[in-house]
Amino acid sequence: MAHTALLLLLACSPFPRLHTLQLNQRPIIGILAQETLDADHLLYGETYIAAPYVKYLESHGCRVVPVSILLPGGSSNLETSAFAKAAKKFYELALKAFDAGDYFPIWGTCLGLQFLVVCTAGKNLLTNTDSENIALPLNLTNAAASSKMFQKFPPDVYKALSNEPLTANFHHVSITVKAFLENEKLRKFYSILSTNHDRKGVEFVSSMEGILYPFYGVQWHPEVNRFQWQQNKCFPHSPKAVEVSFLMSDFFGNEARKSFHRFRNSQEERAALIYNYSPRYVPTSSYIQIYFF
Secondary structure, eight states, X not given: OTTOOOEEEEEEBSSOOOTTOSSOSSOEEXXXXXXXXXXXXXXXXXEEEEHHXXXXXXXXXXXXXXXXXXXXXXXXXXXXXXXXXXXXXXXXXXXXXXXXXXOOOEEEETHHHHHHHHHHXXXXXXXXXXXXXXXXXXXXXXXXXXXXXXXXXXXXXXXXXXXXXXXXXXXXXXXXHHHXXXXXXXXXXXXXXXXXXXXXXXXXXEEEEESSSOEEEESSOTTHHHHOOOTTSOOOOSHHHXXXXXXXXXXXXXXXXXXXXXXXXXXXXXHHSXXXXXXXXXXXXXXXXXXXX
């Protein structure tokens, strides 16, 4: 599970922007595929996207486009893998676009947050942590209440985030708070919204957002609260956990609506949508349903 998170990148709107519109009412979000690591799954495809991420975004009213990567390697190394190389190109495009006045949000979940950290810092500052298969409440920082990510949470849900184990963690590397704060590039680029401690007491960054750029990252998995059901996994399913999942997808979906990137025509759009593929039921996988490419 620690290797099966991903980076979500805004793709496009299908139509030209109308000056009378303030939001894109037909948002499309691209999900970056990853290399297939499990040898047993390679017969299905060399790259994959976990189906819960697709459901998570569709539940807001977005459509999804799989973003392929070329020449897949053997692991999702955050510096050398095809995943990392493709993600870095989108990262650089998003910076350039935003600087030119074009809203281009990026979301990173788990591996996605780790990628954002490595890419922004220019080096790998991640540390091994004992944080696999554990649900935790968030230690929200002072910046969280006024953050774009959390500011619209209902008071009762926001309070529950700090008191109840509503966030599922499936990672064995993290960016520690100490390493984050010691790096000037990270301090200037992101605001820490929440932290957590692993089983051994190591404090790591669990939620962050860009201070200027619309880049967001969570070390936990908001999608599993609604779409994952294995009984041997710490997937929170309480009403508050489900609401947290909805609020997170709703937040980034609304960020996507601020972008008016588009395909050149409707035929190109239809050919790109994930509707052209069917998820495969893989009971031996952490993700149960997976799109393979």
